[in-house]
Amino acid sequence: MSSHNTVSFSEARRVAVFGGTHGNEMSGVTLVNLWVKNGAEIQRKGVETKPFITNPKAVEKCSRYVDTDLNRAFTPENLSAPGGDDLPYEVQRAQEINRLFGPKGSPEAYDVIFDLHNTTSNMGCTLILESSKDHFNLQMMNYIKKAIAPASCPVLLNEHPLLKYSTSRSVAKHPVGLEVGPQPQGVLRSNIFEAMRVILKHALDFIELFNEGMEFPPCTVDVFRVSERVDYPRDANGNIIAMVHPNLQDCDWEPLNPGDPMFQTFDGKTIHYEGAGTVYPTFINEAAYYEKQQAFVTTRRETLVASAIRKA
């Protein structure tokens, strides 16, 4: 185990729960609307927990976005772009959210933001981490994993220099993505809804314990580090010519070995995975990623070490 010193963080006083970053991902929309009406469930001693619908127009239309994907919109260029009302709706929203919960990168930013998402992929309850050096988040994720054991809670680390994207939650000091599936867009499944609720409950419990002064000893967290985006095979016109193979469909987090079936053409031929080594695919057949040229993303397993943490 590490002999690092304990890392101290200030108390997490300001916490936000975002829903509707994608307007058709219904668990988060429903939970946040519930908590806006009555937020008792998400309150913890000493913490101001703010539920917030990030993309109300998309929620109203029950579509992922109106002009552009809000969860890709928090780039430095967008956040400082002039133009006001002429800007795409989601860029305006990003600037507003940055004002309310940021500014991103500043001491005034919210301590923690939980961003609630659903996926059509069979990812179960996935936690998304943006930095391998965020010991606070690592300890939180370790706490959540232990709390729900033997049920599992994979951690997806998206720290890839090219594939990382500028999320709504990135405005906070400690951004946490909750991705729960499988659930079709526009549909509310009660089991998925409850699962998300339980994960968030444990996350908030962790924050309360931390704020009360509990010290969390060093720990290790198994993560899946994003490696590569794999697109569907396409023809010269850009049309998809094969589907995720039945052997790969729904097998998020399971090993994909070189030679394993990966895609099946519409006339039944198999296309095999020809990578160098075993990878762990996820976001397999996510509806929203057809337009982003992604059939699935490969990950590699890694064990991260989290230092002990306590409040300053």
Added chain:
Amino acid sequence: MSCLLSRVAVCGGTHGNELSGVYLVRELQKTEKPLEEEDELVSVLVVLSNPRAVQQCRRYTETDLNRCFTHATLNGPESDKTPYEITRSRELNSLLGPKGSPEAVDLICDLHNTTANMGLCLIAYSDHDWICLHIFRYLQANIPVRYIHFDFPPKEAYSLESVGKHGFAIEIGPQPHGVVRSNIYTTMKAGVQHVMDWVRFFNSGTIFEGGSVEVYTMVKNIDYPRDSETHSITAAIHPQLQDQDFCLLHPNDPLFQTFSGETLRYKGKEPLYPFFINECAYYEKGIALSLARRKCVKMPPIQVKTELEHQENEWEFASEEDE
């Protein structure tokens, strides 16, 4: 007795985000006359019903195309305010109809997906169209499939397949909208192939024996409980009902689970079969699930009647009347 089925239409993308049909139609359109063989008695039209919605990967752009095929809508006035889908329904009616006329295609097979766990279903307006029921029975011998009957009088039939002399929707789930799952696509492709095989057998004079089949006749829909002010839903399909399409629902069985964890139960007196449980597109139509009665339908044997036999019959009738 029916005449030759000489013109058959296979339609996909009636809802632009129901992708099995979209991709199947695309594949079929790549090969010229892919479902026809040489010296065929049947010609097959392969149609992408709502190209604009397909392009945007949405169910529809202005209004649901699959509600635009009533006689009233098809024959209504045209203006530059006419929604795209109504203009399109009229185009499809010219191509495949006109509905109710002798020029209409013999059979329309309209391809759909649902987020509900319904497996493979044929959906039709009739429980005594023997063409549809024999096709169903033939399919059943090859793949698990159910027949859903919407008991609407022909005047009220609103969907695309009502344009043909005979027609049904092929509905397969569960599949999220905007996604193509290989197992679902493969099932749909096999289903369409079996339909075409039956049509060929029928056209070549095969006698299909009488028998009986089980049919689910739609009785009613149940909406989600909603907030009286905002109209938002206040409960989700109960976990014990979710994915249980075609499992008999008894009085007092759980229907919904409110967001505060309370169970709401089925208050009907009659046990019925639920389907379209938690179909995404039906939230806006006020349908959480549909309920059906199941019954047995007896079908007569069926064989194609040739033109010659048709004429002979007519002479026979004429001479009988003289006597």
